[in-house]
Amino acid sequence: MDLRLTPAEAAFRDRLRSWLDATLPTLPPKPDRDDWPARRAYDTAWQRLLFDAGYAGVDWPSGHGGLGASPTEQLIFLEETAKARAPYVGANFVGLLHAGPTLIVEGTEEQRAAHLKGILRGDEVWCQGFSEPDAGSDLASLRTVAVREGEEYVINGRKVWTSHAEVADYCELLVRTDPDAPRHKGITWLILPMDAPGVTVRPLRTAVGSSEFSELILDDVRVPVANRVGAENDGWRVAMVTFSFERGTAFISDVVESRNLLAETVATARATPAPGGGTLWDDGALRRDVGVLAAEVSGLWSLIRKNVSEASAGMIPVQGASVFKLKFTENRQRIGDLAAHVLGRASLAMSGPGGHVVEDRVNTLAFTIAAGTSQIQKNILAERVLGLPKEPRWT
Numbered sequence: 001m002d003l004r005l006t007p008a009e010a011a012f013r014d015r016l017r018s019w020l021d022a023t024l025p026t027l028p029p030k031p032d033r034d035d036w037p038a039r040r041a042y043d044t045a046w047q048r049l050l051f052d053a054g055y056a057g058v059d060w061p062s063g064h065g066g067l068g069a070s071p072t073e074q075l076i077f078l079e080e081t082a083k084a085r086a087p088y089v090g091a092n093f094v095g096l097l098h099a100g101p102t103l104i105v106e107g108t109e110e111q112r113a114a115h116l117k118g119i120l121r122g123d124e125v126w127c128q129g130f131s132e133p134d135a136g137s138d139l140a141s142l143r144t145v146a147v148r149e150g151e152e153y154v155i156n157g158r159k160v161w162t163s164h165a166e167v168a169d170y171c172e173l174l175v176r177t178d179p180d181a182p183r184h185k186g187i188t189w190l191i192l193p194m195d196a197p198g199v200t201v202r203p204l205r206t207a208v209g210s211s212e213f214s215e216l217i218l219d220d221v222r223v224p225v226a227n228r229v230g231a232e233n234d235g236w237r238v239a240m241v242t243f244s245f246e247r248g249t250a251f252i253s254d255v256v257e258s259r260n261l262l263a264e265t266v267a268t269a270r271a272t273p274a275p276g277g278g279t280l281w282d283d284g285a286l287r288r289d290v291g292v293l294a295a296e297v298s299g300l301w302s303l304i305r306k307n308v309s310e311a312s313a314g315m316i317p318v319q320g321a322s323v324f325k326l327k328f329t330e331n332r333q334r335i336g337d338l339a340a341h342v343l344g345r346a347s348l349a350m351s352g353p354g355g356h357v358v359e360d361r362v363n364t365l366a367f368t369i370a371a372g373t374s375q376i377q378k379n380i381l382a383e384r385v386l387g388l389p390k391e392p393r394w395t
């Protein structure tokens, strides 16, 4: 992919910059991280602004309400919005970055008509109900059951770590529909309306004190068979499509955020006096660490270009997705460690000028777990990409 901008792409970037310059100062302050209704309102209002300005779903095909932008335009969009520190997708993450794309690839016409526009306009917020208390890495051991009764599934079970469940309208839900089939074969992907009777959401607290995710209790919840995405018992394959979006292209803005954080760390090091005179930036070891991390960020950006390019050509970026998830999350943790080192004592408190860096660092601990742990990404790469022998099964 050639990243030199064509006149049309340069014009796209200029238009976007002008729009961001005019729009961002008009936004209200960001709500408190624990005020979920306010956070939903803020995130969906931003999404609506993007929609009205013609910037919603930049990477979605135009036939499905998106912009159908070229890979370069998508990158321009993500880079410019992240550079301008525009709001992040926030509560719209699941809908925009993987439920919507999954419906585009696997959904029925009715499902697309029912949901895609709502996701793009910010009217619909989605969450992901895959993990269970005993089914995280070993997702195929999930036990939430759905029994078909006529034109409905009746669902019973428990999900955990469901991000944004408190404010979601719909959930991409994995259920077991054939308990007798081999583990990967009896699973189905369903659209669960979160207001269905029998759905209980219990917020959980994270290390930074927010209730980013919840536990879901599903007690005789009835969902129409029309809400099934893909065939019955074919949900494992559909979930892999969802994962490839989640791991491959969904973290793009975060890479720009990594760049921002690294640049901020350098600026802090230049401005902080060193104990023996000069500034922290005079330390060669620190500069070497910054150089290594910056080189890795550049490599990740190239991989993102490849993933975006594949996704927009209708391909599913499986290999690049796992490599990216693994390397990006580890790189971000090391940037967080370096930023904390430069902050010194200030890195012990979440209040104060370095508070956002401290919060980011604590959050990055979750990055290597969420959406599949690093160990699992290594297994995927070893077994599915490199063709190495499968890990021994002990049970």
Ligand SMILES: Cc1cc2nc3c(=O)[nH]c(=O)nc-3n(C[C@H](O)[C@H](O)[C@H](O)COP(=O)(O)OP(=O)(O)OC[C@H]3O[C@@H](n4cnc5c(N)ncnc54)[C@H](O)[C@@H]3O)c2cc1C
Pocket (backbone or CB within 6 Å): 127, 128, 129, 130, 131, 132, 133, 134, 135, 136, 137, 138, 160, 161, 162, 163, 164, 213, 366, 367, 369, 370, 371, 372, 373, 374, 375, 376, 379, 391
């Ligand atoms: C911030 C955050 C948000 C999340 N949001 C959601 C969400 O919205 N929806 C959702 O469904 N889930 C969500 N999750 C759950 C996430 O997908 C799981 O936490 C993750 O898959 C790991 O599962 P687990 O927590 O059960 O850990 P376990 O699977 O119990 O793993 C524990 C440890 O053992 C290691 N391990 C396990 N099996 C192997 C193996 N075969 N080989 C080598 N090592 C292994 C793991 O890597 C890990 O280090 C979220 C998690 C986090 C942290």
